[in-house]
Amino acid sequence: QSVLIQPPSASGTPGQKITISCSGSRSNIGSNTGNWYQQLPGTAPKVLIYSNDQRPSGVPDRFSGSKSGTSAYLAISWLQSEDEADYYCATWDDSLNGPVFGGGTKLTVL
């Protein structure tokens, strides 16, 4: 059981906007910034969003992040087939004194 809770799956059609949630607690998301990682099949995770809402260079602005209280959110606008991947949230946990991850959300583009 992962410390951060994500829905196991999400789906959408091309052009649609979807949002993936990440639920934590005061010791993790509630007191630290959140990151999102994208993992394409057979590859290592790649940072998509950091500091709740910042995009590394090269990440399309279709991807956006936000945080509210003890939850973080990843929104993907104008969904494309190449967005099919697993998405993971992550942050630091003050109680565990280490990084923690969500269980991952498998995104299917119908």
Add this chain to the structure above:
Amino acid sequence: QVQLQQSGPGLVKPSQTLSLTCAISGDSVSSNTVAWNWIRQSPSRGLEWLGRTHYRSKWYYEYAESLKNRITVNPDTSKNQFSLQLNSVTPEDTAIYYCARSRSPPLIFDLWGRGTLVTVSS
């Protein structure tokens, strides 16, 4: 271009020690602005941070509480690499193991190795 190259056996017997190495090119294991991590991924446990080392005038080591008694992460400055040792493995340690660089604050795993599938089986 910064790269992490992982090496190590893909099969380990139960009760033995899992050993992996991560060679760094384009950065330094002794950098005082990053940390060097091991993370694993399995269907049952998802992504799990194992431990890290970093240099800030001296070497620091931090480990996941659940593995503290079995894990060692060591830097090797002569070869610009770092290693993972996990003792007394069981089939539950079967996973893809990644080495990764992190920056903080804020904490970001910004560079990952390609991953090594390690199976614990007799």
